[in-house]
Amino acid sequence: MKFNKQVLELDWEAKAASLSDGLKEAVLKKLRKRGLVVAVSGGIDSACVAALAVRALGPDRVFGILLPERDSSGLSSKLGRELCEKLGIQHTLHDIAPVLEAAGCYSQRDAAVRSVFPDFQPDMKWKIVMHGDRLNTDALNVFYVVVQVDGQEQRFRLTPQAYVQIVAATNFKQRVRKMMEYFHADRLNYAASGTPNRLEYDQGFFVKLGDGAADVKPIASLYKTQTYKLARHLGVIDGILNREPTTDTFSLEQSQEDFYFSVHYSQLDLILWAKNHGVTPEEASPEMGLTPQQIQRVFDDIDQKRRTTAYLHAQPLLLEEVSELKPFKIG
Numbered sequence: 199m200k201f202n203k204q205v206l207e208l209d210w211e212a213k214a215a216s217l218s219d220g221l222k223e224a225v226l227k228k229l230r231k232r233g234l235v236v237a238v239s240g241g242i243d244s245a246c247v248a249a250l251a252v253r254a255l256g257p258d259r260v261f262g263i264l265l266p267e268r269d270s271s272g273l274s275s276k277l278g279r280e281l282c283e284k285l286g287i288q289h290t291l292h293d294i295a296p297v298l299e300a301a302g303c304y305s306q307r308d309a310a311v312r313s314v315f316p317d318f319q320p321d322m323k324w325k326i327v328m329h330g331d332r333l334n335t336d337a338l339n340v341f342y343v344v345v346q347v348d349g350q351e352q353r354f355r356l357t358p359q360a361y362v363q364i365v366a367a368t369n370f371k372q373r374v375r376k377m378m379e380y381f382h383a384d385r386l387n388y389a390a391s392g393t394p395n396r397l398e399y400d401q402g403f404f405v406k407l408g409d410g411a412a413d414v415k416p417i418a419s420l421y422k423t424q425t426y427k428l429a430r431h432l433g434v435i436d437g438i439l440n441r442e443p444t445t446d447t448f449s450l451e452q453s454q455e456d457f458y459f460s461v462h463y464s465q466l467d468l469i470l471w472a473k474n475h476g477v478t479p480e481e482a483s484p485e486m487g488l489t490p491q492q493i494q495r496v497f498d499d500i501d502q503k504r505r506t507t508a509y510l511h512a513q514p515l516l517l518e519e520v521s522e523l524k525p526f527k528i529g
Contacts, residue, residue, distance in 0.1 A: 201477045202485050206423050206467060210431040217416055217428075218254035224389075224414045225255060228528050231389040231413070233259030235382050237375055238282060238289065239446065240264075240274030242438055243393040245281050246425050247416050249432035251391065252285045261382055262289035265375045267298055269449045277437045284435055290382075294374045301374070307367035310360040311343055315352075322346060325448035326356065326364060327456045333492045346450060368447055372408025380411075389413035395425045397466060401500065402507020403458050410510055421471065422463040460499045469496045 225231050233255055236248045251260045262282040266275045275291060282289035298304060304320065311318045318324070323346040328339050341356045343364075356364070376390070383390040392412025394404055399418040404410040417425055422443070430439055443463065445452045459466055465486065472482040472493070479490035479497065486493060 201472055201482055205471055206421055210428055214431055218250055221254040221416050229389045229413055233388040234391050235261045235379050235388045236391045237379050238262040238264055238278040240277040242426055242429055243395050245434045245438045246429040247391050247393045249434050250416055257286040260287045262287050263382055264291040265294050265378055267295045270446055274446050281435050292378055297374050298370055301370050303367050303370040307364050310363035313360045314354045314356055323449040325450040325452040369405045372405035376408050376411050394418055395420050395422045397422050401503045402510045406510045421467040423467045460496055473497050
């Protein structure tokens with residue numbers, strides 16, 4: 199196929215039918231569960247999965263769970279609830295902040311921020327950002343904490359130790375959410391869904407045993423742009439369709455480009471498609487409006503993320519083979 203900006207276009211009804219048929223078979227026949235639990239975040243990916251699940255299984259076999267915490271945007275829960283109501287699915291809201299407080303998520307995270315900004319107070323709004331322009335430089339990424347002080351944003355470079363402590367602490371959020379998902383999945387004899395799109399799944403933008411844990415991941419083959427279009431076809435509400443992706447992890451709004459991806463998903467989708475289909479930077483350059491060198495930098499960043507996050511996809515290592523279970527497959 200010749201590379202152009204229409205390569206991600208699909209027959210959306212055909213794709214909806216194919217994925218819903220596959221999801222129905224996966225849940226009811228392979229996993230032998232009664233339905234599907236979806237953690238509804240107020241973002242596009244979980245909305246698409248929830249709508250797809252309703253098409254596949256019917257609203258009576260889909261359970262939505264909203265899992266806000268101290269730093270979550272109130273808009274996320276509002277949109278999540280509106281989506282569940284439109285889809286006609288049973289849903290519940292569970293604030294996980296007390297669990298995170300008890301586990302040390304907030305205190306460990308705040309201590310790491312204070313190590314680079316001693317005047318930091320827990321009521322200050324903040325986020326972490328990546329300083330690294332993948333299109334225009336080959337420089338290594340470094341991370342900063344951005345803190346809002348008296349209405350002004352101040353930036354402080356994170357030490358490696360502070361950065362990994364913040365990430366380790368905030369990873370509690372995804373792991374606690376998944377724990378709650380599996381509580382309801384066990385209670386209902388349902389499967390637990392994963393909601394990564396292809397960018398997140400391919401590039402390791404998930405927490406192992408957190409949002410990376412699931413019984414089925416229905417949209418892991420879809421590029422982010424495709425997820426938006428399928429969600430629109432499935433009737434997801436406008437408030438979610440019109441919302442830019444956000445991590446919803448810190449009290450200051452943080453885009454996915456702030457923290458992880460090298461460029462906006464609308465560009466990265468096409469560059470990843472080009473790489474996956476053997477399109478060279480020189481061939482992609484005219485259509486993307488970028489130089490071959492810029493596209494090659496993104497290609498290199500894709501490869502680097504695949505290498506460093508490969509362990510997230512790996513099963514636990516066994517020191518000795520358990521041969522009786524080697525051929526085991528679900529279904």
